[in-house]
Amino acid sequence: MDKSKLEDLLNSVQEGKTSVDDALKRLKSLPYENLGFARLDLHRDLRQGLPEVVYCQNKTPEQVLEIMKRLWEHHDRVLGTRVSTEIANYVLERLPEASFDPVSRLLRLSKGDSPVPGEDNPYVMVVTGGTSDLPVAEEAAQTLEFLGNRVVRAYDIGVSGVHRLLDQQSLLSEADVIISIAGMEGALTSVVGGLVSCPVIGVPTSVGYGANFQGLSALLAMLNACSPGIAVVNIDNGFGAAVYAYLILRRIQQ
């Protein structure tokens, strides 16, 4: 339930159009809706200002469809993450208003377009060490854009050619939040952290082989970064980084 819908309800009570008893019933059912296998948290929008998001990995196509349809009844904007092509096709056939991006693996439902941020809005800079980090980076960038934020991208600027990174220095130093995405040894995040004065969100990726142990090398590197001003999310968690950046940006813009 969106904040505006809740205000409508409360106004309706104040104006006597809705009885207190009816309002209570509706409010009582608000916190979440129980589908048996899932409880939709319809209040999160109120609490966190986030649209509803469905983590689709480990779920069946039927479960994803059921959850998205139910959320779509209550909300103007619904986002699915980690959507496989198989699930995407299943849902798109039954919910043709949805749209799917195969790189970021995001599935979007939106009433009306996303608000377009102005050129001088605060922005999140999304940087990657290599080309292979693209899916994680686009998950982060497109999630932020879905949430109405301004994003600047700079991909493949890893530390093996540090001048590629230094070329971005002015963009980096004016960013309000940076999402720094890297696999292998994850050194990009440390170097970025030393160049800027805004919060940096490190996203280790599982890109690499051998002693990267599916992202462990980059994860440990970012946790041990000698630069202050770095915090880390789970391996490959582009979505989590985007939400974190959004929460910071929202505070700045208030």
Next chain:
Amino acid sequence: MDKSKLEDLLNSVQEGKTSVDDALKRLKSLPYENLGFARLDLHRDLRQGLPEVVYCQNKTPEQVLEIMKRLWEHHDRVLGTRVSTEIANYVLERLPEASFDPVSRLLRLSKGDSPVPGEDNPYVMVVTGGTSDLPVAEEAAQTLEFLGNRVVRAYDIGVSGVHRLLDQQSLLSEADVIISIAGMEGALTSVVGGLVSCPVIGVPTSVGYGANFQGLSALLAMLNACSPGIAVVNIDNGFGAAVYAYLILRRIQQ
């Protein structure tokens, strides 16, 4: 070198009191001073708005003293972290204007008092799961206060008695940033993350025994937190969390 000192220099140039050549020489020497075993990064204050901080673990008392003295010549505020009692005593005898807090293990040098933030300033809430997390929590809280920020503390509110945590809900929901510190299973951070809409910084601690593997259990828990809005720093890294919170807060207050 503080920003003000730099402005003085540049004004002095503009006013013709300092020649361009002399200014260049001084600016060239600015970036850092080489002590042989350490290069003091005197520009960081300009870049990140942070005072100089010396990480004292793994350094000898002599090295710490030398570094702090040199920084103290250039800066109004210097902070030492992870200072053992032995090092603290060694420095205090030779730099009596320093002050030391044995719980947070912070050593402070400050010209004039820290600015006292107003009651209605944005604030960072520092919460811990247990009493044993105190040293990490105070490292975070006192670092933030040294940087002039408002801090609200709520300790020992771990999830084994979730009503202790829920009692803090109004304080939590109004905080601008939360530093959530917990050892053992680190579940506090997940629950806090689900209750609030501001960024949460998780600090896993090494508190516990057996299968906590020196903080690994809490670290993995926080990295895998199902609540969005959580990012994580290194085990026991109260200082890092404080700097991260400060960087967010500074942006909000701008």
Next chain:
Amino acid sequence: MDKSKLEDLLNSVQEGKTSVDDALKRLKSLPYENLGFARLDLHRDLRQGLPEVVYCQNKTPEQVLEIMKRLWEHHDRVLGTRVSTEIANYVLERLPEASFDPVSRLLRLSKGDSPVPGEDNPYVMVVTGGTSDLPVAEEAAQTLEFLGNRVVRAYDIGVSGVHRLLDQQSLLSEADVIISIAGMEGALTSVVGGLVSCPVIGVPTSVGYGANFQGLSALLAMLNACSPGIAVVNIDNGFGAAVYAYLILRRIQQ
């Protein structure tokens, strides 16, 4: 061999219908039957009050069929766990009296229906952190029901929205045993453990990605839970949790 069959044998001895020698021979052969590749433990029913259970993972369809058929000759109730669809189909074609549930992956053979527990019987509450924990939860719940126990389910009540959990508080506080199933950071079990006064069985699941390391994060979290009253079984081991709950419940009901 079921307890009742053993009683029949002993009665038959008492009544003189079976000679002591014959009874001895039959009893001697009781402990297990050797199929060459497997030794069926036909006494477990006597020792533990459990029907025969066949762990089907890592076995060939032929082995599973052979074992189940042999047990079915001696027992009224046989259960197969971790049954793949391939094995299930193979067995169902040859043992049409079996039934298979694809979510829990349980294969059941039963002479007569399971006893239906009364509404005021002691009950086991099965809770999960998320929707993706469903297969493990149903393995636990349906095993318990197969054993004749009363089960109450509450799924998807993870700590990212703690009010979903608190809504279950009265059901939780009246349960006799709780099976708490969660992946990712596994915090649900800690919070549940702090709310109730009955034994809680934690089941970490492999749900998640990245630094969950196939369930390690949830496993370590539950082992380090700060709430007393929690014990843990193997990752994804819904069946083991069910048996453990059953052993407690049986004692309570005696």
Next chain:
Amino acid sequence: MDKSKLEDLLNSVQEGKTSVDDALKRLKSLPYENLGFARLDLHRDLRQGLPEVVYCQNKTPEQVLEIMKRLWEHHDRVLGTRVSTEIANYVLERLPEASFDPVSRLLRLSKGDSPVPGEDNPYVMVVTGGTSDLPVAEEAAQTLEFLGNRVVRAYDIGVSGVHRLLDQQSLLSEADVIISIAGMEGALTSVVGGLVSCPVIGVPTSVGYGANFQGLSALLAMLNACSPGIAVVNIDNGFGAAVYAYLILRRIQQ
């Protein structure tokens, strides 16, 4: 606050001796008492039927004393676990009514003696693989006795001489709960689990060297035990096992 004290309060309200407002105030302050560095959970006795327990590792002597004194004002029975000799001496000097056992490292405060369970009460059997597991075993056994339960001990019956274990078979098979404590390869718990029909609580210990990796070998062994009816607590966590056994026993005795 003990249950009886709470009943007194409520009776006092019913009898009109305490006003509803006063009662509310007292009840509101009940959940816990805030010492600044610790919040005493005075309600746990009501919720879980447990006396107050203080985990003393990672706490200073001053903190332990302060917490124990405060609890001692509200409760008839207080228990400290993992108490070092240094802390024990510090507390005993200032709280001479306390008593300390150096093997189990338990510190006890008790108004009146523990209730002595009858010879035919249900009992918990505490078994160990070796002599070196003694401290963990006594932590478990003495905690149970402090809680008023009947305990039967059988130490040093590890599987390298399986006849020592089989000699205990009748005691084992009549126990209501078994706490099975073993280091090294932790095989004792598997074998015990196969012999009995009651719940078994496995406690891996850090006893051993080399590839035991501080208890990891025994922990993994118990989690992977092929016998059903085993659940596991943290490495060396004798206290946790005792509470778990107590929670089961209490239900049986109700």
Next chain:
Amino acid sequence: MDKSKLEDLLNSVQEGKTSVDDALKRLKSLPYENLGFARLDLHRDLRQGLPEVVYCQNKTPEQVLEIMKRLWEHHDRVLGTRVSTEIANYVLERLPEASFDPVSRLLRLSKGDSPVPGEDNPYVMVVTGGTSDLPVAEEAAQTLEFLGNRVVRAYDIGVSGVHRLLDQQSLLSEADVIISIAGMEGALTSVVGGLVSCPVIGVPTSVGYGANFQGLSALLAMLNACSPGIAVVNIDNGFGAAVYAYLILRRIQQ
């Protein structure tokens, strides 16, 4: 080159039929034959009394065929281990005198039958904890039989039903070497080690799931076995255990 062929050569030298120079040349080429991608160690038969063995995992069908053909020219007996069905079929089509067993995954080439050991020969006992350990057990047992040794099998006698194991006690106590194969918690090997006075070779298997970590649990358990008289080979290494048993047995029989 077999020992007998070498003797022929040396005799031929002694009898003057082969010049020293020619013999030297042939001997010099003996140690191994270089196929470019592999060097066949034709001397091992002399050094260790073993026929040639080809480890086929990680090799291409073409490589396996080439190596086996070349060895087959010099030796009376060649063994391939870890042979996939694909490789087996490829080789069988081109070397029809080979035979393949799909359970043990062994591919055999033999001139004449294996010698059949007498009923009162020393014997190796091969025991397993469960049915799923069968492939590893048969790799061990059939390798030993290929080497001409007497083998006694007892499968599925794991410790969850310790009487199944104790029933084998007389066979176990008369064995000359025991190969004890178990997955999950690997406790079988510890218990066996405590029952017998001959060397026990522990083979941990990767059977299990979750916290077995692909055989790590059983491996650590066997390395930490409290019974003396146990040594361990790699996870799933039935072949290595067989060779080790053979080396012991050969010494006994000398």
Next chain:
Amino acid sequence: MDKSKLEDLLNSVQEGKTSVDDALKRLKSLPYENLGFARLDLHRDLRQGLPEVVYCQNKTPEQVLEIMKRLWEHHDRVLGTRVSTEIANYVLERLPEASFDPVSRLLRLSKGDSPVPGEDNPYVMVVTGGTSDLPVAEEAAQTLEFLGNRVVRAYDIGVSGVHRLLDQQSLLSEADVIISIAGMEGALTSVVGGLVSCPVIGVPTSVGYGANFQGLSALLAMLNACSPGIAVVNIDNGFGAAVYAYLILRRIQQ
């Protein structure tokens, strides 16, 4: 941009054919070319003397083609590593001048043949423990040959038959650099290191099973080698070893 092209540019400036402004523009654009998803580092040739290399794992066929085409416009020699058959076919259809080797998984583009080193040039010796290490070894050897270096190969000389290794001693002792490739226990590298006086580059491979943990055993072994003169690259990183050897050789030949 090749070094020669850069010299042409600078000469052209010196001769007045190119204005300083034009040269500056071209030089400014030199460092890399931004394809959006990748930044081609066109300067590396100048900096490291290496041709351009594209790491193709984790990239899409389209990305690989795009990058290789663009590099091919600027460079005389381009190398793709870790090229899957699928990618190779995709590129070969569209860039028929490329050539692909399925063992080393290298894709080559070259204007003119590689320079053929003389028989008495310094050489790199590439040795392997077993046949299964071939793909890694050929990646190293063919990369070196592509870079114009002399390579001597000796495969399958692992320590289980140390005379195979000692037979290579004279070749080993005259090598200028040795690349020692081994899986399983990785002992080859230690023994080689003790025999020679040139730098040895250890390449652990993931060849093996069970407790090799995907190459961890060989990696740890080489890092702990008791022989001095050994340094290690990532598991299976034949390409990295080749570049390292090339950098040493180039210095020697200067």
Next chain:
Amino acid sequence: MDKSKLEDLLNSVQEGKTSVDDALKRLKSLPYENLGFARLDLHRDLRQGLPEVVYCQNKTPEQVLEIMKRLWEHHDRVLGTRVSTEIANYVLERLPEASFDPVSRLLRLSKGDSPVPGEDNPYVMVVTGGTSDLPVAEEAAQTLEFLGNRVVRAYDIGVSGVHRLLDQQSLLSEADVIISIAGMEGALTSVVGGLVSCPVIGVPTSVGYGANFQGLSALLAMLNACSPGIAVVNIDNGFGAAVYAYLILRRIQQ
């Protein structure tokens, strides 16, 4: 109870000097003696031909003394392993007939001298990679000598100078069992395994630093040794290796 004492008892029964009832009582009490904290396994001598051995690590001086005294009453030979200097001194003061070797940390009690094996007896060869492996090697060698076996030592013959190892080849090739002890990369055991045709017992040691992870590197190396004929005991477990060698030797000598 020694075998001879048991024979005395049985003879006494045969001769009518001891009644069957008395003998039964004594035999029934034989298996072990319960000291409360330890159960002495007095039968092991019969079962395994081993004298009593007390693992002293993790035990208190009082426990060690009590156990050794009790065993000394029943046995002619008692051995304590991993005896700290503190424990040794405590016991030696109270049991002056004991003797202690500080290198091997063995404490010996023996009625009469150890039997001295002849020059042409089968022998165990104990080899080490370095000087630092000495304590483990002497634990193995002296345990074997205490058990009456012939031992040949060759220390510090690690693979960094493989000619030191090859110099021992004739001694190695005539040994009946080899105990190969090495830390760091543990390669010695692989090379030894390839040179000989007798069983090799690998003992990884914790000698080394950094990525040896307290012996993990050597342990993994030996488990993955490419030479057949190697089995492994726990890290630093010289005693276990000695018992294993003894069990093999005893069979050979029968």
Next chain:
Amino acid sequence: MDKSKLEDLLNSVQEGKTSVDDALKRLKSLPYENLGFARLDLHRDLRQGLPEVVYCQNKTPEQVLEIMKRLWEHHDRVLGTRVSTEIANYVLERLPEASFDPVSRLLRLSKGDSPVPGEDNPYVMVVTGGTSDLPVAEEAAQTLEFLGNRVVRAYDIGVSGVHRLLDQQSLLSEADVIISIAGMEGALTSVVGGLVSCPVIGVPTSVGYGANFQGLSALLAMLNACSPGIAVVNIDNGFGAAVYAYLILRRIQQ
């Protein structure tokens, strides 16, 4: 035995002053000298051009003295590494011609001064990320100087202030070998590797805390470095890096 001494011997043979038989005897005894607990490898100087080096950790003061004295009889230069203050004092009292440096923990014996390299000799650059890496860096630098090489140091130039590193770029780009030493996230080595065209030797250090896991984070980072031209030695292994650099340099200077 130094090369010159060997030449003397051979010349003496050529000149007829030493008989072939005598020379043979002396040469035969050359390879090593057996002290019982250690075999001195007196040939290494010939094989590797290195003076004798004694790794002193895990050795007793008596062993170190004995080994150093014996080597000192045969060699002009002996080096002890990882020498504790206790061992250093013990040796210095008995070998006063030795000298000890407490930072690098090196103990030196040298007849005559080390050769002083010229200003335009090739040089090794030793760089560190922080001040705490000093002991490892000095172990490397002083070992190189002991071996007669030119060393350039640049300490505390970690990536948190990347301009400190870039300031060294001209020195870095002219180095012949670089030893890059860093703890925590070890990113320095990656960035250095991208800036230069000479071989880089990465030395991870154990500096840091929490999720650095005693150097694991830096080790994994360096092994996964995206820059080519990096190879890695063990954690904290400054000596190994120095020898590796020396072996490269020696080849360049030949």
